[in-house]
Amino acid sequence: MATASVAHHDGAVHDHHDHEHHDNFITKYIFSTDHKMIGKQFLVTGIFWAIIGGFLSILFRLQLGFPEMNLEFLRPLLGGWIDEGGKLDPTFYLALVTMHGTIMVFFVLTAGLSGTFSNFLIPLQIGARDMASGFMNMLSYWFFFLSSVIMFISLFIKTGPAGGGWVVYPPLSALEQAIPGSGLGMTLWLVAMTFFIASSLLGGINYITTVINLRTKGMSFSRLPLTIWAFFLTAVIGLLSFPVLFAAALLLVFDRSFGTSFYLSDIYVAGEALPNTGGSPVLYQHLFWFLGHPEVYIVLLPALGITSEVIATNSRKPIFGYKAMVVSMLGITILSFIVWAHHMFVSGMNPFLGSIFMFLTLIIAVPSAVKVFNYLTTLWRGNLIFTPAMLFSIGLVSFFISGGLTGIFLGNSAIDIQLHDTYFVVAHFHLVMGSASFFGLLAGVYHWFPKMFGRMLDARLGYIHFWLTFVGVYMVFFPMHYIGIAGFPRRYYSWTNFEFSNMYTDLNMFVSVAAIITFAAQFIFLFNFFYSMYRGRKATQNPWRSTTLEWTTPIEPGHGNWPGEIPTVYRWPYDYSKPGAAEDFIPQTVPLSQTPESNLPHEQELVKLELEIMKDEAEVLVANESKH
C-alpha cells in the first residue's frame, strides 16, 4: 500500500522529531489530523462536487439552448423528471438551478477553496507543525462530509431536491404546497447546510487561531505571504457571517415545521388560507444576504490571495504594494458586512435604505480597483514565466475586472431596477465570483500540486486546459450580458411566452455549446490531476523557485512538516529579483546578514538587530546543551 512507502520516507527524517507516528490506513487517509491530508480531502471532495455542479448546469443549459431537443436519452438518469414528450420537467429545472448554485457556492468554492488551501497552506507558510487543533480540523472535514452526503441524497428523492433558488427565499421554500422541492428536499437542504455551517466555523476558528498563535520565529504579520492574509481574513468573515445564516435557517425550520410565522404572513395557497400572520419574507432576505454577500468575498479572497502569490512568483517580482494589498483586503473584509441590501433594492424595503446601501456598495469597488492596478503593476517589467498556475492567475484578474465592472451597474439602485434578476446579474456574478474564484482554485492546485503529491502536473495539458477554459468561460458568460440588457429574467425554463424575450435562440444555443465544451475541457484537468498524482514527473524541492516557507520542507513532508527545527524567518516573502542578489529570489529563511550585497538601506539597520538576536539565541542554546 501507499502507506508503506511514505512511512518509510518519514522514518528517515524523524531523527530530530520527538513524536512518532505509526499511521495505519484509517488514521492516515480517513480520520487524519494532519492538515495536509485534510486539505487534500477537502480538495478531492470539492472536485467531486464541481463535477456534479457542472453537470447540473449542462442539463439546464440543454433546456435553454435547445428547447426543442428530445431529452429521452437522459431518462435512465433522470427518470420521471423527463416527461412523456422527452422534455425536462419545469419543476426539476428549478431544482437543477437551485442545486447548481448551492453546490458551486458552498461545496466547491467555499469548502473546496478555503477548505483546501487554508488547511494546506497556513501551517506550511507560517512555519507551524500543524493547525492549532488537529482534532477540530478533522471534525471540520467530517461535518462537511456528512453535509455532502445529505445534500447528495437530496438529489435523488422522489419530490426532488430544493427548488426555490440557491437563496431559498420563503414563503416558496417554506410551503410544500407551492413547489414539491420545498418538502423533504428542502428539509435535507437545511440539515445539510447546518452541518456545513458547523464545518465552516470549526475550520475558521482553527485558521484564525493558527495564524495568530503559531507563526514561527520572525514571521510577523508584516511578513505573512498575502495568501495567509487572505485566508485569515476569509476565516474572520466566515466566523462572523455564517452564524447569521444559521439563524436564518433555524427560523425557517421553525416556520416550516413548528407553525411559527417569522417569514410567513397573509398566505392563501392551494385553495387554503394559512393561519400565519405578522411575519416578513423580507426579514429572511436581510438575514440571508448578511451571510450571502460576505460569502462572495469568502470565495473570492482566498482566490485573490493565491493569485497574489502566484503572480509574484512567476513575474519574478515582488507583489506591487504589499501594504496596499493588505489594506484593501482589510477594507473589503469590513465593507463586505455592510453592503448586503444591494441584493434587495426592489424587494420592497424602504428606498431610503436602498440609497444608503448604494453608497456603501460603490465604496467597496475602490479597494477592488486598487487590487487590480497592483496586479497589473506587478506584471509590468517582470520576467514572466507562464506556468499553468500563472495563466490561471492572469485569467482570474481578467474575470475580476470584467465581472467587477458590471457590479458598478448593479450596485447603482436606479440602474438595478431594470437589471435586477436578469441575465446581466447571472453574467456578473458568474464572472466575478464564480469563474474568478474557480480560476483561483485551479491556479492553487497547479501551483501547490508538487507540494501536495511530490509530483508535477503536466504543464502542456495545463496550457490546453487553461486556454479552453478561459475562452470557454468568456463564450459562456459574456453573451449573457446582451441577453440581460435585453431583459431576459433569470431562472426561466423558457422565454417564448413573452414577446420581449422571444429571441436570441441562436445566442442561447451558442452559450450552451460553449458550456458543454468548457465542461468537457475540465476532464483534461481531471486526467492530469489523477494521472500525475501517481505517474507525474517527480518534483524538485522548490520547483517554482519561490521564497515562501512551504518550499523549505522535504519534497513529501511528513506529519509535522519540518523534520528538524522549524525554520526562522528573516524577511518578507517577496524578495524576487532583488538588485545585487545572485539568484532572482531570496527565500524567507535567508538572514539579512547573509545578503549584504542586496540589502536595502533600511534593511542594513535591521541586520544589527538580527545579529544581536542570533547571538542571544546561540547563548541560550549553548546553555541548554550544557544542561544535558
Next chain:
Amino acid sequence: MYGFLIGVGVLLLLSIIWMVYRIQTLVSVVKGSDKKIATGSNKINAILFVVFLLGTGFLMFWYSIKEFDNYQLPVASEHGVITDQLFWITMAVTGIVFLITHVLLFIFPYKYQYKEDRKASFYPDNNKLEIIWTVVPGVVLAGLVISGWMAWSDITAPAPEKAHVVEIMGYQFAWDVRYPGKDNVLGDYDYRLITASNSHGVDFTDKNSLDDFPSPKVVIPKGEPVLFKIRARDVLHSVFAPHMRLKMDAVPGMPTRFWFVPTKTTEEMRAELNDPEFEYEIACTEICGRGHFSMKKVIEVVEPEAYQKWLAEQKSFIQQNPALAEGLTPEMKELAEIQLSESKK
C-alpha cells in the same frame, strides 16, 4: 442523436488529447526542456494572450454594434429614459476602464515574457501611485453614485396624488388586476376572504370596494402618473415591465408600490417598431415555482381620452356578480344597489 454525436465528440477529443500528451511528453524528455526555467511554450502562451485580446475584442465590438437594436429595448416611461441614460454613462466609463486594463493585462505578458538575460525590476511599492488609483476611482464612483442616487430618489418618491391607481396581485402563476373605480381608492382586502368568486379577497363591507373592478389587462393612460400597488397572495413574485424599466417585488403580507409615467401608447410603439403585434408585457422576476416563466400580463397604454372612456365602460365586481353583495349590512347593501342600478341605465 445529439447524445450519440456528443459521445463521439468527447471520445475523439479524448483520444486526440491523449496522443498529443504522450508525444509532447516524449519530445520534452528528449529535448531536456523539463529542466529549463521557461520552454518554448512560454512564448506561445505570451502570443496567445495577444491573439485572445484581438480576437475577443473584435468579437465584442462586432456583436455589440450589430445587435444594438436587438438588446436595447425601446423605453416607454419617463424615469426609464433617465435610468437608461445612467446605464449608458456607466457603460462608457466602465468600458474605457475595461479596455485599458485588458490591453495592459494581455500586452504585458507578451512584452515582459521570460528572457534569460533579463532581470525583473525590483519595484515593491509606490505610495503616490496607490493614492492616485485610490482617489481617482473614488471620485469617478462618487459621480456615478450621486447621479444614481438622485434618479433613485425621484423614482421612489411618493406618487403624485392624482396618480391612477392599479392593483396588481401575483399568485401562482398569473397576475390579477384590480382598479379602484371612480373614487380612485381601492377597497380593503383580507386574504382570508379569498374564495373562487373573490380571488382578490376584496372586503365588500368597505364602501371603497363597491366600485372596484377587475380587468383582464392593465390599461393605463399615456403621459399621466400611474401607481402600481403590488401584492402577492402566496409566495414572492416580482412585477417586471421591461419597456417601462419597472420592477418591484410582490410580497405576501407587505404591499409594495411603484409609480411611473408611460410615454408612448401601445399604438405609437407598434408604429415605431413597425410591429403590429407589439404589446407591453409584465413578467415575473422572482422565482415562484413551476410556472414562474409564464406569468404574463399585457399592459395597454392608451391616450387619456380613450382611458376615461374605457374606465366608464368597466363593470364593478358587484355588478358582475351581485352575489358578492349578499351578507352586507342594510346600509352597505343600499350603496351596492345604487351601483347595480347605475349599471342598468
